[in-house]
Amino acid sequence: MKAAARARSAVKSGVKRLLGRAGFDIVRSTTPQGGVDDFIPFEATMRAARAAGLPVGDYIDEAMNGTPGATRSTIDELRALGVFAAAPDTVLEIGPGSGRYLEKTLKECSPSRYEIYETAAPWANYLVDTFGVVAQPVTGFSLDATADDSVDLVQAHKVFNTLTFLGTCRYFFEMARVTRPGGRIVFDVMTEGCLDPAAMRAWARQGGAGHDSFPAALPRRTCVDLFADLGCDLEGSFLAPLGVASTEVLVFRKTA
Numbered sequence: 001m002k003a004a005a006r007a008r009s010a011v012k013s014g015v016k017r018l019l020g021r022a023g024f025d026i027v028r029s030t031t032p033q034g035g036v037d038d039f040i041p042f043e044a045t046m047r048a049a050r051a052a053g054l055p056v057g058d059y060i061d062e063a064m065n066g067t068p069g070a071t072r073s074t075i076d077e078l079r080a081l082g083v084f085a086a087a088p089d090t091v092l093e094i095g096p097g098s099g100r101y102l103e104k105t106l107k108e109c110s111p112s113r114y115e116i117y118e119t120a121a122p123w124a125n126y127l128v129d130t131f132g133v134v135a136q137p138v139t140g141f142s143l144d145a146t147a148d149d150s151v152d153l154v155q156a157h158k159v160f161n162t163l164t165f166l167g168t169c170r171y172f173f174e175m176a177r178v179t180r181p182g183g184r185i186v187f188d189v190m191t192e193g194c195l196d197p198a199a200m201r202a203w204a205r206q207g208g209a210g211h212d213s214f215p216a217a218l219p220r221r222t223c224v225d226l227f228a229d230l231g232c233d234l235e236g237s238f239l240a241p242l243g244v245a246s247t248e249v250l251v252f253r254k255t256a
């Protein structure tokens, strides 16, 4: 191999390793929407999870991200905040990917309808086949196929650190639109609470190679004020692991 090719290959595998820790790898989704629109490869990930003897979600937490139990602990926090107590009958998830949160959500409640908006077609198909969810078409950060005030729980995990500001902004309005009064909205963003000097240093040294848009940050206050303006009150929040540092999970209840 020539030196330039070797260097290219080394950079490529370094990028893959870093993105792998955040739950990414290099596979292009069918409908690029801006931001990090690649997701881990379906076949290879499933094969590796099988070889490790782990459910795919646990494999991603443990082997790829090095954060065993991370999904479980977020679901436990959501339960403690009462998110599942109201027995949501309709759930919508943006960017479920491998379905690691979806699978655990379905252990907490039994919705009659679970819609997903996911750009990575192999994963969307797998989730439809495995869990009987409904995959909706992804078009320009909208939830067009979902009616106003129709969903009990709208969630997105580790998605808004990967989209551009505009994509996230547009999805926020849509999440508030489709949630029924009394319903919950759950998502994480990398807020100022996740960005102390040590975290900044870790991201600067080890983060994000090859993807300028990951991880994207957003002020907590901006999210809280926007959702308040859309009739949604903040009920609780907590930190969860993201890459080399953390992300903040926010839980809103739509009141009007």
Ligand SMILES: C[S@@+](CC[C@H](N)C(=O)[O-])C[C@H]1O[C@@H](n2cnc3c(N)ncnc32)[C@H](O)[C@@H]1O
Binding pocket: 022, 023, 024, 029, 033, 036, 037, 038, 039, 094, 095, 096, 097, 098, 099, 100, 101, 117, 118, 119, 120, 138, 141, 156, 157, 158, 159, 162, 167
């Ligand atoms: C970092 S992954 C997180 C996946 C999953 N929520 C998890 O935590 O394991 C981001 C996910 O968002 C999906 N995605 C990217 N752009 C999207 C868009 N515009 N609309 C919906 N999903 C999108 C990706 O395919 C991927 O599944």
